[in-house]
Amino acid sequence: MKKAFSMLLCVIMLLTLCAVPALAETVSVTEAGFGGDVTVTLTVEDGKVTDVQIVGPGETEALGGAAMPVLAEEILAAQSPYVDAYTGATVTSTAVLAAAEKAFAEAGLSVEAPEVVKGEDETASCDVVVIGMGASGSFAAVSAAENGAAVIGIEMTNGLGGMGNAAQGMFAIDSVLQHERYGDDLGSDEQYWFEHIFDRTQYLGNGQLIRTLVGESAETVQYVLDHDIAMYLSAQPQQIAHFGETIVYHRWNNTNPFVHMAEYIEKNNVDVRFGTHADKLEPAGDGTWNVICTKADNGTLTVNAKAVIMSTGSFAGNEAMMREALGDDVYEAAFVIGGCDGTGLEMLYDNGAAKGELLTMNHGVGPRAASTPDGGAIKVATQLTMNTPILWVNRQGKRFMNEDLLKDTVEFSSAVLAQGGYAYTIDSLLGSERYAG
Numbered sequence: 412m413k414k415a416f417s418m419l420l421c422v423i424m425l426l427t428l429c430a431v432p433a434l435a436e437t438v439s440v441t442e443a444g445f446g447g448d449v450t451v452t453l454t455v456e457d458g459k460v461t462d463v464q465i466v467g468p469g470e471t472e473a474l475g476g477a478a479m480p481v482l483a484e485e486i487l488a489a490q491s492p493y494v495d496a497y498t499g500a501t502v503t504s505t506a507v508l509a510a511a512e513k514a515f516a517e518a519g520l521s522v523e524a525p526e527v528v529k530g531e532d533e534t535a536s537c538d539v540v541v542i543g544m545g546a547s548g549s550f551a552a553v554s555a556a557e558n559g560a561a562v563i564g565i566e567m568t569n570g571l572g573g574m575g576n577a578a579q580g581m582f583a584i585d586s587v588l589q590h591e592r593y594g595d596d597l598g599s600d601e602q603y604w605f606e607h608i609f610d611r612t613q614y615l616g617n618g619q620l621i622r623t624l625v626g627e628s629a630e631t632v633q634y635v636l637d638h639d640i641a642m643y644l645s646a647q648p649q650q651i652a653h654f655g656e657t658i659v660y661h662r663w664n665n666t667n668p669f670v671h672m673a674e675y676i677e678k679n680n681v682d683v684r685f686g687t688h689a690d691k692l693e694p695a696g697d698g699t700w701n702v703i704c705t706k707a708d709n710g711t712l713t714v715n716a717k718a719v720i721m722s723t724g725s726f727a728g729n730e731a732m733m734r735e736a737l738g739d740d741v742y743e744a745a746f747v748i749g750g751c752d753g754t755g756l757e758m759l760y761d762n763g764a765a766k767g768e769l770l771t772m773n774h775g776v777g778p779r780a781a782s783t784p785d786g787g788a789i790k791v792a793t794q795l796t797m798n799t800p801i802l803w804v805n806r807q808g809k810r811f812m813n814e815d816l817l818k819d820t821v822e823f824s825s826a827v828l829a830q831g832g833y834a835y836t837i838d839s840l841l842g843s844e845r846y847a848g
């Protein structure tokens with residue numbers, strides 16, 4: 412009797428357990444996106460993903476912001492992290508897809524990465540090969556082609572412009588736009604800006620390059636204007652620290668310069684190989700060079716060229732180089748906007764280029780994003796700390812600079828470095844009020 416009763420109990424318990432729906436599990440993984448952290452959260456029920464949420468408040472609204480809901484839908488529909496990147500938002504897409512891949516693994520969902528069938532190996536030859544079709548490479552390629560060269564461009568992403576897509580304008584002195592506004596007397600000249608930039612870079616910059624950048628800037632503006640990229644000089648300098656100075660920032664006129672450069676690339680028959688990563692640069696032995704690349708289909712492309720323009724941008728995506736440049740403690744505290752992997756520099760070093768000191772620009776490297784006290788949306792710390800009026804003090808609690816300098820990332824970094832690299836902000840608003848603002 413007792414045995415029958417306990418068996419009945421077991422059956423009832425089993426039936427009860429079967430009736431309880433499986434608990435939904437959520438898994439979140441965060442990766443660094445374009446303007447801050449990007450978090451992918453999967454809801455998993457019965458081994459199936461039932462919801463995908465992607466949050467990245469620091470992403471550019473029109474690019475990464477538009478990409479996130481689309482990628483969420485595609486991941487959910489495919490039940491896989493292996494979906495196509497969103498065109499035009501490469502950095503956000505890479506972060507989302509890497510986070511999704513980890514989240515699937517953490518949730519114990521085994522999804523096989525699609526097998527890539529290796530494509531054919533290819534060779535090509537030209538007068539000039541441009542490695543990296545970003546801000547400098549795309550203009551260099553067009554200019555070489557306009558001067559009669561047969562040009563091949565190698566670009567690892569699927570679009571032009573690289574980090575140049577983040578820029579909204581360019582520096583120049585003595586430009587046609589400045590002369591239209593100020594007449595003959597601009598209020599400052601090439602020598603002033605050469606010294607100013609050199610001084611603000613703590614004399615660590617390359618003097619010859621800075622001289623070229625400043626000296627050729629007016630001509631560069633003209634070249635940009637001649638390629639249908641409209642620009643204007645703003646009424647006031649962007650940064651409070653520069654009020655009263657000649658306006659040197661030439662803004663694109665609500666346009667993306669690389670859309671126009673794409674037209675000139677086509678017009679001048681520049682052969683751009685997108686989705687192609689340059690891995691190695693070797694002398695071919697006859698005065699020409701071979702660039703060995705990996706194509707998107709994993710086949711090899713070898714380009715033989717009489718001249719090579721290396722325009723592979725930053726090394727912000729190379730952890731070892733970034734640690735060398737920033738030091739381990741700063742690297743670990745820093746948020747770094749995604750960047751290139753440093754292969755361009757490595758290719759140059761392999762061919763005997765002198766290894767100078769690795770330097771980073773403050774633009775694109777900032778303090779890591781902070782969470783709100785109530786665990787809400789995340790904002791990039793620089794956005795919060797750069798909102799004046801906030802009192803900045805050093806480790807002795809002493810004010811050490813005019814807080815207007817906060818609008819100039821280079822100058823405020825220098826000021827903080829001069830205090831031993833640490834500064835504190837004293838804010839009259841409660842944290843939550845400022846976060847809310």
Ligand SMILES: Cc1cc2nc3c(=O)[nH]c(=O)nc-3n(C[C@H](O)[C@H](O)[C@H](O)COP(=O)(O)OP(=O)(O)OC[C@H]3O[C@@H](n4cnc5c(N)ncnc54)[C@H](O)[C@@H]3O)c2cc1C
Nearest residue numbers: 543545546547567573574575577578579580689723724775
């Ligand atoms: C947030 C932000 C805002 C900015 N705003 C401004 C601004 O307003 N004005 C301004 O003048 N500057 C601005 N800058 C700086 C400016 O974007 C850079 O100085 C400029 O883009 C550098 O040009 P580049 O051609 O050297 O590199 P990039 O423009 O980054 O181009 C490098 C290209 O090389 C490709 N590449 C790299 N390695 C390989 C490889 N091995 N094989 C194939 N392709 C490769 C990359 O995909 C990329 O397309 C800003 C930077 C940031 C981060």
